[in-house]
Amino acid sequence: xxxxxxxKYLNSGNKANISSNFxxxxxxxxxxxxSEKERQANLNKKALRLFNRALIYTASLSLILxxxxxxxxxxxxxxxxxxxxLEKTLYLPLATCLISLVLLDRYIQIRKxxxxx
Amino acid sequence: MQEARIAHIxxxxxxxxxxxxxxxxxxxxxxxxxxxxxxxxxxxDAEEIAQETFIxxxxxxxxxxxxxxxxxxxxxxxxxxxxxxxxxxxxQLSVERNVPEGVAEEPKESEVEKKEREQLIQQALxxxxxxDRAILSLYYLDEMDLNEVANITKLSKSNxxxxxxxxxxxxxxxFEQFNVYExx
Numbered sequence: 001x002x003x004x005x006x007x008k009y010l011n012s013g014n015k016a017n018i019s020s021n022f023x024x025x026x027x028x029x030x031x032x033x034x035s036e037k038e039r040q041a042n043l044n045k046k047a048l049r050l051f052n053r054a055l056i057y058t059a060s061l062s063l064i065l066x067x068x069x070x071x072x073x074x075x076x077x078x079x080x081x082x083x084x085x086l087e088k089t090l091y092l093p094l095a096t097c098l099i100s101l102v103l104l105d106r107y108i109q110i111r112k113x114x115x116x117x
Numbered sequence: 118m119q120e121a122r123i124a125h126i127x128x129x130x131x132x133x134x135x136x137x138x139x140x141x142x143x144x145x146x147x148x149x150x151x152x153x154x155x156x157x158x159x160x161x162d163a164e165e166i167a168q169e170t171f172i173x174x175x176x177x178x179x180x181x182x183x184x185x186x187x188x189x190x191x192x193x194x195x196x197x198x199x200x201x202x203x204x205x206x207x208x209q210l211s212v213e214r215n216v217p218e219g220v221a222e223e224p225k226e227s228e229v230e231k232k233e234r235e236q237l238i239q240q241a242l243x244x245x246x247x248x249d250r251a252i253l254s255l256y257y258l259d260e261m262d263l264n265e266v267a268n269i270t271k272l273s274k275s276n277x278x279x280x281x282x283x284x285x286x287x288x289x290x291x292f293e294q295f296n297v298y299e300x301x
Contacts, residue, residue, distance in 0.1 A: 006285065007257050009238055009292070016160035018150040018167065023142045026171045033172070034135050 044114050051107045058100040065093035123187045130178055138178075142171055145188065148259065149195050155254040156199040156247045158239065166202050170195040185268060192269045196251055203247050241291035249284035256281060 019025075129137045149170055153163035173194050181190055242250060248270065255266045263281075267274045 006253070006288070009288070010155075010242075010253060010258055016150075016154050016163065018146055018164060022146055022150075022164065022167070023139050026142050026168050027136075027139050029168065029172055030135060030138060030175050033176070 041114065044110055048107065048110045048114065051103055051110065055100055055103040055107055058096050058103060062093050062096035062100055065096060069093060120186065124183065127178060127181065127187075130175075135175070138175055141187075145191055146171075148188070149191060151258070152192065152195055152251060152254055153199055155242075155250050155258075156196075157202065158243060162202070162206075166198050167195070169202075170198050173198065189265055189268055192255070193271075196269050199247065199251070237295045238292075241288065241295045244291040244294075245284055245287055249280055249287070252277060252280050253284050253288070 123141065126137045126141055146167065150163055150167045153166040153170070154160060157163050157166060170191065174191055177194075181187070245253070252266055252270065255261050255269060256263075261269075263274050263277050266272075267277045270277065272280070
């Protein structure tokens with residue numbers, strides 16, 4: 001079969017036309033996708049701010065607790081209940097440190113996601 | 118549409134001005150729809166796949182590096198969307214493709230004859246597998262060279278050549294079976 005003949009037959013197969021509002025329909029769908037993407041990005045930004053704040057608070061708390069335990073000389077703080085608390089709960093600064101590490105990890109992940117878009 | 122204009126629109130879309138994508142859709146919708154139609158044979162399904170193709174293209178636009186022509190990249194997405202659609206709807210489509218043998222009950226006008234001829238050709242084309250139909254369509258109707266067809270279908274150039282030869286032979290046999298030559 002010759003090339004011309006094949007073209008003629010392929011062209012004469014069932015014909016169909018694309019609907020006139022095709023572009024409109026696709027754009028509508030794309031608009032929806034885009035707005036969903038923006039909504040997600042806003043949520044991520046909010047989460048990022050929240051994690052950022054929480055990270056600063058826990059990291060500061062952890063630092064302060066460590067300072068009290070290792071650097072401040074015994075008896076300088078008169079409050080006995082505070083000294084007792086520090087002695088009894090040595091794990092407290094470690095726990096806050098751990099929490100801040102977890103928050104840092106989440107923070108980095110959200111930042112990466114935001115960068116990717 | 119010129120490649121430079123397409124590149125400009127892509128950059129704008131990447132920058133967030135997604136409304137310009139409509140220009141790309143308008144320029145390519147017809148060719149994408151016809152490839153889909155050649156592969157799936159029903160207009161509704163073809164339109165649905167064409168729509169999916171453009172959405173996929175929009176989503177993966179940041180990954181388009183411009184190594185090939187934009188139309189080739191779009192054809193590639195379209196081809197693989199059709200293939201996965203056909204895989205999903207294998208049973209359903211084989212029933213739909215059984216075109217009724219009697220085309221019109223009252224053949225009066227030339228319009229009916231034309232329709233009948235179209236049906237016969239479609240019946241013959243439906244005997245080919247969708248990949249062969251796509252290759253025939255890309256090579257003969259869109260006038261692409263073997264390299265481009267191979268690029269779109271991710272087949273080797275020699276494989277495309279062999280498939281093209283087999284499709285032609287099958288088509289000839291199918292046309293004889295359905296007396297298409299007599300209808301012309």
